Amino acid sequence: MNPSHGDVADLKPLTSLRFVAAMMIVVLHSKLYFSWPWLQHAPGSLVQGVSFFFVLSGFILSHVYTSKPFPGYGRFMFARFARLWPVHIFALLMLVTFVRPDSITFDGPGMFSKWYLLASNLTLTQSLFPFTAYTFSYNSASWSISAEAFFYLAFPLLLINIKRTWHWKMAGSALVAVVIAAIYHRFPSNGDMDQITIASALYANPLVRGFEFCLGMSTWVLWDRYIKRSQLSLAAWTAAEGAILLIITAWLSISIWPVRNGIPPSALQVIFHENGSSWAFAILIAVAASGRGLFGKALSAKPLAFLGHVSFSIYMLHQILMKMFVTWNQAQTVSTVAFLAALIFIASASYLMIEKPVQRLLMKRHRPATSQSIIPQAGGAKVHTPSELVADQP
Template sequence: MRENLKALTSLRFFAAAAIVIHHTSWYFGYGARLGKVFPLDLGVSFFFVLSGFVLYYAYPSLSSTRDKARFVVSRFARIWPAHVVTLLLTLVFLPHTWVTGPDEPSKALPMVANLFLLQSWVPLPHYFFSLNGVSWSISTELFFYAMFPLLIWNWERTKWAKLGAAAVMAWACVAWAKASGVPLLGNTNILSIDGLVFIFPPARLLEFSIGVLTAWAWLKYRSRFLHLATPAQIAAALLVLLGVPLLAKTIQIAALQGIISAAAAKWLSESGYAPIFAFAIFSMAMSNGALARLLSARPLVLLGEISFSIYLTHQLLMSVLGITRSLPAFGSMPCQLFTYWVIVLTLSFCLWIFIEKPCRAIIVAKFDQLWPGNAVFARITQNAAER
């Protein structure tokens, strides 16, 4: 059984925390200055790259039809139960946000799309941002899961062609947005650049594919770099902290000067950092490095394990607290911030321990009952499914 890369699990929490800060700084103000320097919403891109890495690390091959089916079921079991619970919580506590569509008959369709995680395929805000808005990204992630068996098939020989195909899909989405003359996302429910190059699943497949390539390279060549683990991890941290803001500023200047289109700038500002994240993941996967050992501390790993639940609950909770005007009751702004994070972490832990883990185990076990297979492979993939 492959080693559980604890440092990478911990990094999931920091990516989720960046997104939480991004979505709540309008109220707390704590991320306003930071967000001007470092694009905090890039946690989503990091998740996409990391997902490709972890899945190839856990499933470098899926040889039989059953293996492929079990992979898809295990990944579905990983995300869908928690998604359904937060969807129901949204329907109960935020009924006015069910849909933001312009006409009444359209309400049922976004709800159905949300239920089956298909909302990101409709590049209109009242679909992809309806209900629990952050779930658009797991709709996109579900597309990656469906593509994964095909992506890794004969990977050694076809990897560059597949990466090229993913790049072409991203370019096609950018070209579509540019040719359509659509604007950036605004307050109206119309086709936008964001819907086509930021939300639409084919536009984001390249990040996931880069993660797969990184895992392949790590598995094949890591022994050559183990003695450089600590320097590589320090370099990766500096590259993320300094390189990302520099690249963000470069993209912004290029767009303002008309060197690149608004559509290209949007795609680059959301997906263009994937190589940086890939290098960081490659280096942090070497668990003998100093930073990786720090990140392997059990409290950080636990926070990483509940990061998916943090991602699903944070915006919903903020909306409920905002509508009910509950936060001021906790006193000063630092007290409100502390209380918010305590509630987020508690709610996320409960969702993880009572919904995510048991539902995943039940669904995968049921599949193994209905379609028995190799017991050794089942044990290995069960461990992988829990990541």
């Protein structure tokens, strides 16, 4: 079938991979709240799940907006707003309603007052502040969508001539991260939540984390140019998938991260600790995107695809649910199955009753103006309406 001009291929395996990335963070944070025996073997390198998010986001946004006319900067940013804010606000309401007050957020003097922290959360600007008190205030998971919001601001410019300039943009984003690291490398390794440390200055910084987003965009270019049309057999695709899965599993499980307990981190060590697996995730995304191997086909199954759709709510609500169990004095008694069942139920309800309805309402009220494409278009296999083309987040 020859796709019509402006259609967008539906890369179902990537939807399911969003669930995998979200669960990496869920397992990581579970170690803070629960005493399940199997958690003892969960590596700290699962923190790389956020890096997985960022690479996926750059890839998917590039895929969508090179396959259809660009809607204009205002329309694009409003679509991002419609994607992020409904669940973000719902999560904040859940937090302040069901979690005990001393577990809601940090509260200090001056600029560290909980009201200033709340303002930064509501505006998704907390990633700009080089303090842990801001980064992990209120729903701490929202720091990543704060960083993502700044990627969105830059995306239309990064997208221009991306097929010819991808390598410069990826190299430039890496250079920016190194320069920021050099600026902060003399700051202390440890400190209070209202003090600047190497980690607090670099962990959520959009200028540092932007490399992962640009890597995702660059990976899309290489996938579109060399991999998408590759005529390999099912066995060859499956072998490629298996190889990169083994590499990622080994890379994460042997805990080769240079930042460990008791060892003061340097700036570059902090960066490597947070996005040192981004290259492996990029390869996995490129290999699995078309769903031509057994792993990719499995990821295309409807149950996994649904979990992928609700993964943003899973990510945004998981730590709030953990704090709720602590508030209710149930953290030591709840089982893994019970917690995951509750999380998926609440996330599904959020997706079906908050995320999608509010998103459709907002997009319906914000009618598109005349659009102009800023780059050549590529075909796809499935037609989407504009309101559907906002699901790049995990």
